Amino acid sequence: KTIGVPLEVFPNEYRVACTPDTAKELRKFGFAVTIQHNAGEQAKFPDEMYQRVGCTIVEDPRAIWECDVVLKVRPPMRHPQLGVHEAELLKPNHVLVSFIYPSRDAELVQLLQASRGTVIAMDCVPRITTAQKLDALSSMGGVMGYRAVVEAANFFPRYFTGQMTAAGKVVPAKVLIIGAGVAGLAAIGAAKGLGAIVRAFDVRPTVRDQIESMGGEFLTVNVTEDGNGGGGYAKKMSDRFIEAEHELFGAQAKEVDIIITTAQIPNQRAPILITTPMVQSMKPGSVIVDLASETGGNCQLTQQGETIRTQNGVTIIGAIDLPSRMASQSSQLYSKNMVHMMDECGRGEKFNVDIEKNPITIGCCIIHNGELRWPQCTKMVQ
Numbered sequence: 001k002t003i004g005v006p007l008e009v010f011p012n013e014y015r016v017a018c019t020p021d022t023a024k025e026l027r028k029f030g031f032a033v034t035i036q037h038n039a040g041e042q043a044k045f046p047d048e049m050y051q052r053v054g055c056t057i058v059e060d061p062r063a064i065w066e067c068d069v070v071l072k073v074r075p076p077m078r079h080p081q082l083g084v085h086e087a088e089l090l091k092p093n094h095v096l097v098s099f100i101y102p103s104r105d106a107e108l109v110q111l112l113q114a115s116r117g118t119v120i121a122m123d124c125v126p127r128i129t130t131a132q133k134l135d136a137l138s139s140m141g142g143v144m145g146y147r148a149v150v151e152a153a154n155f156f157p158r159y160f161t162g163q164m165t166a167a168g169k170v171v172p173a174k175v176l177i178i179g180a181g182v183a184g185l186a187a188i189g190a191a192k193g194l195g196a197i198v199r200a201f202d203v204r205p206t207v208r209d210q211i212e213s214m215g216g217e218f219l220t221v222n223v224t225e226d227g228n229g230g231g232g233y234a235k236k237m238s239d240r241f242i243e244a245e246h247e248l249f250g251a252q253a254k255e256v257d258i259i260i261t262t263a264q265i266p267n268q269r270a271p272i273l274i275t276t277p278m279v280q281s282m283k284p285g286s287v288i289v290d291l292a293s294e295t296g297g298n299c300q301l302t303q304q305g306e307t308i309r310t311q312n313g314v315t316i317i318g319a320i321d322l323p324s325r326m327a328s329q330s331s332q333l334y335s336k337n338m339v340h341m342m343d344e345c346g347r348g349e350k351f352n353v354d355i356e357k358n359p360i361t362i363g364c365c366i367i368h369n370g371e372l373r374w375p376q377c378t379k380m381v382q
């Protein structure tokens with residue numbers, strides 16, 4: 001069987017789905033690996049490194065999409081140079097492994113179904129213990145949380161850590177993290193590491209211990225409602241609860257220097273948790289990093305993909321390319337997730353996407369031989 005790895009064509013996407021190290025592993029599994037020219041260049045993996053581990057390099061993206069298995073990062077899209085949709089380049093009986101986000105793009109799902117192959121959506125991997133090693137949402141979430149702190153530090157005009165210096169006392173920065181899932185916890189760790197005072201809030205009370213064990217203070221509201229929506233994800237909260245959150249964050253906004261928001265609900269627009277008046281009440285020089293920007297944003301003023309400065313001097317970062325800003329690291333982790341996914345399906349000639357016994361592939365194989373399984377498949381495993 002052949003594996004093909006394309007150059008990502010989404011703007012500013014620098015990750016690659018297979019590194020030279022993971023290509024070597026896949027070759028050991030018995031696959032022939034073909035990499036598109038310069039696919040790893042931006043992640044600092046030049047063609048020669050792939051050639052050295054026995055990969056074939058091709059110039060023409062069509063040759064990649066004709067492979068038996070295509071490994072990719074971003075969901076297929078219209079190819080800017082070829083003028084056709086990447087999904088239309090797939091050959092029948094192919095297997096595509098990629099982030100897909102089927103709930104966001106019905107047309108893509110239709111095109112993929114029409115390509116009469118099998119599609120594994122990395123964003124639909126069930127949140128079960130055995131799937132942790134191929135959970136790409138988690139590995140990318142960790143990178144995003146860490147990088148959010150680095151980006152905030154880049155714009156924040158002061159130290160994070162408190163200091164006693166000969167020139168006087170420096171007070172530590174106060175950081176508020178909203179949503180303490182994978183990205184939020186990574187952000188708590190990074191901000192604590194820089195010496196800030198960190199507070200965090202989440203609708204799932206079970207994360208309290210995790211926040212505290214990372215050195216963060218767990219904030220609460222006086223409305224009781226468990227936000228657990230199953231599978232580790234949150235549910236949409238009642239208006240009353242959101243109001244209580246607004247009250248809490250309204251008070252916090254006046255006090256803290258940095259807010260990092262990560263609150264998401266599967267298949268829905270992200271909730272607005274930081275309103276315009278809250279931003280207006282923040283101190284000049286404060287920074288908001290909105291990691292929910294791609295699903296609409298948690299801050300009312302966020303502009304997707306942009307960094308803006310408000311009149312009162314607050315920087316709001318709505319970047320959607322944070323994993324790409326650490327492309328080597330993200331590619332290394334993502335491609336490892338890919339190897340584990342391939343191993344789950346069987347090595348070399350035994351390769352087969354099992355939708356009967358294996359809970360991992362049952363949950364994330366959204367199209368099987370042209371047959372649409374999504375969204376039911378994601379509910380079959382919890």
Ligand code: NAD
Binds near residue numbers: 180183264
């Ligand atoms: P996510 O990106 O979907 O959401 C981020 C966080 O935002 C979540 O913690 C959620 O509770 C929170 N949130 C949603 N609405 C909110 C609101 N109104 N106010 C404040 N916070 C809000 O989630 P994620 O980080 O991908 O994963 C969440 C959890 O899933 C993890 O913390 C973990 O417990 C679980 N998980 C389990 C596994 C596994 O067992 N294999 C793997 C990954 C994650």
